[in-house]
Amino acid sequence: MMDEDQLDRIRRLPKVELHLHHEGAAPPAFIKGLAQEKSVNLDGVFTPDGSYAFRDFVHFLSVYEAATSVLKTPEDYARLTKAVLEESAANDVVYSETFLSPDFCGGGDVGAWREYLHAIIEAANEAERDSGIILRGIVTCIRHFGPEKAKAAALCAAETAGDWITGFGIAGDEMKGKPKDFAYSFDMAREAGLRLTAHAGEWGGAQSVAASIRDLRVERIGHGVHAINDLALVDEIIESGITLEVCPGSNVTLGVYPSLAKHPIEHLRDRGVKVTVSTDDPPFFHTTMRDEYLNLARTFGWDEEVFGDINETAAKAAFCDEDTRDRVLKRLERT
Known part of the structure; x- marks a missing residue:
């Protein structure tokens, strides 16, 4: 049993977060305020206490997209970036990578995407000056939007690859399509020098992890927890040096596992898998990086x-x- 002094030291540790959805990290009060400013009706998005309201993963996706609908301009995304980074810095995060989708930031048009990205980077630079937190972006296509829209997202990523946009990935409903359907987009991103990750093994079972590694040639997997059901795959992950972006609180809230005690993060780590800890969509799942720790x-x-x-x-x-x-x-560094 840990005493309160130990827990307090753990709470205040400097933290690195690799799996954070930009819009999904928006505080509910921020989205509600923006909706009021724009006279947008978000009935059904919030519970009576002001939290995000959803029943399951598929409903969560629809609520996420409804909440995101009020983010209509680069300035909106600048304000969002500031709000997200204030919360991350308050949880002692020193470095974060955020998933950004051109589908939400300009509808997949490269010119519009550049305007949104400029506003986001300006806000991130301001936050770094103020609090020291460092942010980098991973362009993410949305799986349930289909392969053609993924190609547009990959083009946006390739055209803005550099010191700030450093990666490409895929999120959304794992049950829609197969990883190989998106291989063209991942090849485009790879040729632009971007590093690659993919959501898998949250809902799609161990086979979705194996397919993402084989067909998309990624070096990180978002979630990946169902790999534990295939120990040969776990060994492959270890041998390949693939890192898992594990989001325990998200997995428990969405019912991937019934409790944290039943979550496989400990087993994966004990076997030698490179595991990391992130929040995914923290206000949706009533968590923070401090809470996760x-x-x-x-x-x-x-x-x-x-x-x-x-x-x-x-x-x-x-x-x-x-x-x-x-x-x-x-x-x-530890002292």
């Missing part, structure tokens, strides 16, 4: 050394340049 500490007895290892793993798997990585690792 405290819940893991209480459930599995993880101490500061374990979390230090996890953060170093995340920093080394981050899609950033080496100078940025060195800066982040310095902030993680």
